[in-house]
Amino acid sequence: TRSTRPQRMLKAVQKNATKGSPESVISAIDYFCKHSEWAMNVGDEKGSILDSVVTEVNPSTVLELGTYCGYSTVRIARLLSPGTKFITLEFNPANVTVARQIIAHAGLQDKVTVVEGSSGDLIPQMKERFGITTFDFIFLDHWKDRYLPDIKLFEECGLLRKGSVLLADNVICPGAPEYLEYVRNSPRYENRYYPAHLEYTKVEDGLEKSVFLG
Ligand SMILES: Nc1ncnc2c1ncn2CCCCCNC(=O)c1cc(-c2ccc(F)cc2)cc(O)c1O
Numbered sequence: 637t638r639s640t641r642p643q644r645m646l647k648a649v650q651k652n653a654t655k656g657s658p659e660s661v662i663s664a665i666d667y668f669c670k671h672s673e674w675a676m677n678v679g680d681e682k683g684s685i686l687d688s689v690v691t692e693v694n695p696s697t698v699l700e701l702g703t704y705c706g707y708s709t710v711r712i713a714r715l716l717s718p719g720t721k722f723i724t725l726e727f728n729p730a731n732v733t734v735a736r737q738i739i740a741h742a743g744l745q746d747k748v749t750v751v752e753g754s755s756g757d758l759i760p761q762m763k764e765r766f767g768i769t770t771f772d773f774i775f776l777d778h779w780k781d782r783y784l785p786d787i788k789l790f791e792e793c794g795l796l797r798k799g800s801v802l803l804a805d806n807v808i809c810p811g812a813p814e815y816l817e818y819v820r821n822s823p824r825y826e827n828r829y830y831p832a833h834l835e836y837t838k839v840e841d842g843l844e845k846s847v848f849l850g
């Protein structure tokens with residue numbers, strides 16, 4: 637049977653990227669997406685913004701929603717200090733399998749835990765299953781209509797502290813209008829919009845950074 641796009645992406649990484657080099661894994665995926673097949677990785681333009689926010693926050697606990705093939709997982713994990721707790725959630729088991737192999741090719745398998753399941757089910761389990769009290773940094777890149785219910789879930793589960801940073805991908809395309817309206821109208825968040833483009837295209841998109849004020 638025909639391979640899937642994530643499987644073809646994995647093959648391209650295994651063929652073109654140097655084992656143990658996160659930068660070459662990132663470049664190999666970006667090359668694949670620019671010259672072979674578009675895929676919904678955060679990409680290099682928004683990825684650089686992600687890098688700068690992660691570096692600025694220098695988090696001790698990180699959560700990513702929507703692993704997909706592990707591109708942004710590798711981008712984040714390569715910047716973390718030793719001892720940082722990094723969890724990434726992926727709904728699709730086939731993507732979990734590909735992501736684990738791409739993360740391993742980058743040599744970052746000891747930096748991050750890839751957990752299969754949906755955010756709605758797993759967020760309430762963070763404390764008991766992973767011993768997390770609060771997250772310093774959260775990257776939202778999963779179903780766009782889950783951004784709003786999940787930020788409310790973070791609040792209800794006491795997973796945010798004064799200064800927790802949430803960074804949301806795709807707030808323009810495909811869009812997360814209810815999420816944007818919520819964080820921008822809430823006195824509990826300080827927000828900043830980073831204009832960019834949809835990965836590997838000229839279509840307008842951007843990232844929204846929201847700092848929880850407690
Ligand atoms: N742990 C969990 N919990 C809940 N949902 C979970 C999950 N783990 C996974 N999912 C399910 C996420 C499915 C992928 C989400 N991302 C997207 O849907 C996405 C789409 C585009 C896009 C833009 C223009 C187009 F023309 C076409 C596609 C671009 C992006 O950067 C995107 O991130």
Ligand SMILES: [Mg+2]
Nearest residue numbers: 678777805806
């Ligand atoms: Mg995205």
